[in-house]
Amino acid sequence: xxxxxxxxxxxxxxxxxxxxxxxxxxxxxGEPHGYDEFMATVDALVIGRKTFETVLTxxxxxxxxxxxxxxSSRPIxxxxxxxxxxxxxxxxxxxxxxLAARGIGHIYVDGGITIQRFLQAGLIQRLIITRxxxxxxxxxxxxxxxxxxxxxRHVATRQYASGLVQSEYAIDV
Amino acid sequence: xRKVVYSLxxxxxxxxxxxxxxxxxxxxGDEIMNEFPKLxxxxxxxxxxxxxxxxxxLLSPExxxxxxxxxxxKTYVVSRTMKKGSKPGVxxxxxxxxxxxxxxxxxxxxxxxxxGGGILAASLLRERLVDEIGVxxxxxLLGSGIPLFPDIGVQVDLQLLECKTYxxxxxxxxxxxxx
Numbered sequence: 001x002x003x004x005x006x007x008x009x010x011x012x013x014x015x016x017x018x019x020x021x022x023x024x025x026x027x028x029x030g031e032p033h034g035y036d037e038f039m040a041t042v043d044a045l046v047i048g049r050k051t052f053e054t055v056l057t058x059x060x061x062x063x064x065x066x067x068x069x070x071x072s073s074r075p076i077x078x079x080x081x082x083x084x085x086x087x088x089x090x091x092x093x094x095x096x097x098x099l100a101a102r103g104i105g106h107i108y109v110d111g112g113i114t115i116q117r118f119l120q121a122g123l124i125q126r127l128i129i130t131r132x133x134x135x136x137x138x139x140x141x142x143x144x145x146x147x148x149x150x151x152x153r154h155v156a157t158r159q160y161a162s163g164l165v166q167s168e169y170a171i172d173v
Numbered sequence: 174x175r176k177v178v179y180s181l182x183x184x185x186x187x188x189x190x191x192x193x194x195x196x197x198x199x200x201x202g203d204e205i206m207n208e209f210p211k212l213x214x215x216x217x218x219x220x221x222x223x224x225x226x227x228x229x230x231l232l233s234p235e236x237x238x239x240x241x242x243x244x245x246x247k248t249y250v251v252s253r254t255m256k257k258g259s260k261p262g263v264x265x266x267x268x269x270x271x272x273x274x275x276x277x278x279x280x281x282x283x284x285x286x287x288x289g290g291g292i293l294a295a296s297l298l299r300e301r302l303v304d305e306i307g308v309x310x311x312x313x314l315l316g317s318g319i320p321l322f323p324d325i326g327v328q329v330d331l332q333l334l335e336c337k338t339y340x341x342x343x344x345x346x347x348x349x350x351x352x
Contacts, residue, residue, distance in 0.1 A: 011306070011308070011322075011331060011346075011348065012187065012321075012322040012325065013186065013187045013322070024328065119314070127185075129185075131346070133330070133331040133332060133333050133348055134328065134329065134330050134331055135298070135322060135325055135328065135329040135331065136328050137324075137325040137326045137327045137328055137329070138324070138325070138326055142186075143185070143186035143187075143314060143316075144316075145316050145317055146314060146315075146316025146317075147316065148316065149198065149313055149314065149315055149316070150313065150314040150316070151312070151313055152185060152312040152313055152314065152342070153312065153342065154312045154338070154342030154343075154344065156338075157336065157338045157344050159333070159336040163331070163332060163333035165333065165336050165344075165346055167310070167344055169185070169312060
């Protein structure tokens with residue numbers, strides 16, 4: 001099974017302000033930068049509890065009928081009507097083998113802590129990071145401590161008119 | 174007015190060195206090295222924090238004589254502890270780095286290379302004294318080390334000026350700071 005990350009970050013490496021606010025992102029997520037195309041390749045999302053709770057505050061459920069697995073050690077709040085949400089717990093390798101056994105081929109791993117746990121476990125194969133031209137000064141970091149270097153293979157970098165820069169990296173095992 | 178340019182190379186997780194200052198993870202290559210003369214030619218002054226200064230000297234002892242004056246550039250080290258005149262070719266700024274940089278920017282000359290460290294860069298960003306930021310992002314996650322942007326605390330809006338990709342996977346981005 002393949003696991004990918006597709007996320008926006010400030011130049012100083014934050015994915016949200018400390019309170020989860022995303023007001024520094026360009027309005028409406030900015031110009032199209034491949035999100036829909038990426039989502040079309042994904043079978044399911046794996047997100048953490050905090051990301052789930054943030055998404056619940058949005059006006060509309062952003063994932064349509066795509067299965068969303070929420071990782072949490074305790075039960076999660078109810079999902080909106082029409083959303084396909086399942087609560088799971090366990091370490092990243094257990095999650096990956098459970099999902100693979102269910103025939104899922106490509107997961108989209110999202111949310112700061114969840115991304116960090118999967119990276120640390122060596123279970124992410126692709127990182128697509130879109131840099132927003134701003135330093136927000138403080139917030140929730142995209143990356144965390146690792147016990148070792150993680151070498152990346154640069155695949156491509158794309159530049160958008162509004163100043164977004166998207167870099168794609170592969171992590172070869 | 175002369176620009177202050179914070180230009181360094183960093184890991185994808187925004188470290189400029191390992192915790193001990195090591196730079197063994199940095200990829201260079203001819204393609205990047207060939208751009209150095211043009212980069213160097215745009216500066217005649219280096220502004221550097223004391224810790225980064227010491228670490229830079231430690232990393233290249235064979236060139237420390239040359240580095241002491243950073244390739245002939247006028248070198249200012251921001252330090253509360255270094256004694257004035259203790260290093261030949263180096264001037265010490267012991268307090269009010271912001272005021273000093275403000276007046277330095279009004280002098281005539283080429284641009285000023287803010288060489289780090291992150292703490293000095295953060296304080297000058299907070300004082301709105303940095304004009305450009307250049308990051309050369311190395312294709313690696315280090316997981317720990319000396320941060321590129323520690324605790325800036327304020328929002329700084331940027332405008333992308335240039336985006337360049339090298340064959341070895343380094344991505345070089347240049348931003349104008351909207352002060």
